[in-house]
Amino acid sequence: MQQAGILLTMCPPQSLERSPRMFFIRNLGMPFILIIAGVVTMMGLAILSQQGGAAAGWARALFPLMGLLPALGAAWAVHRLVQIGQWRRGTLNGDCPRCTGVLAGGRCRMCGQR
């Protein structure tokens, strides 16, 4: 994770992005929402499994399944970080005409170009 930290604090040489915060929301927002949602759901299930009754049985059955959410989110975040790393080195083969970023919904995820 330290390498990723260095990667993120590095000044992007080709970035025309005005707001670095938007850059990270666009690139890492969804994976982080998935991680947080998964953790919150797991905490809810953990509390529910302590309550006893039929709900506790369901909670225990769903618990490992819900563990997949944050795991998936973490894998997604790592994938996005790898893409950002490639983009900063200029080796990412995205469809953006301005940089080499990946287009998402007709908008470049790296520079915000439509």
Ligand SMILES: [Zn+2]
């Ligand atoms: Zn771009």
